[in-house]
Amino acid sequence: MRISVDRERCIGSGMCALLAPEAFDQDENDGRVRLLDARPRSSSAVREALDACPSGALHIDESGD
Numbered sequence: 001m002r003i004s005v006d007r008e009r010c011i012g013s014g015m016c017a018l019l020a021p022e023a024f025d026q027d028e029n030d031g032r033v034r035l036l037d038a039r040p041r042s043s044s045a046v047r048e049a050l051d052a053c054p055s056g057a058l059h060i061d062e063s064g065d
């Protein structure tokens with residue numbers, strides 16, 4: 001699993017940083033998502049964050065490395 005983020009789509013709601021803080025943070029300047037870890041150990045929190053993201057800015061590539 002590999003995560004990618006689209007900062008142009010992000011509206012800064014902060015759900016991802018709340019639900020999966022090991023993988024996501026918010027930029028302190030513009031509030032948009034910052035990717036901390038593209039390959040986090042726990043995928044369940046990341047999937048929750050993806051489901052909760054209102055802008056579709058988060059993506060998971062399941063195809064492996």
Ligand code: SF4
Binds near residue numbers: 017033054056
């Ligand atoms: S949940 Fe989505 S819209 Fe909200 S900060 Fe994260 S990537 Fe941006």
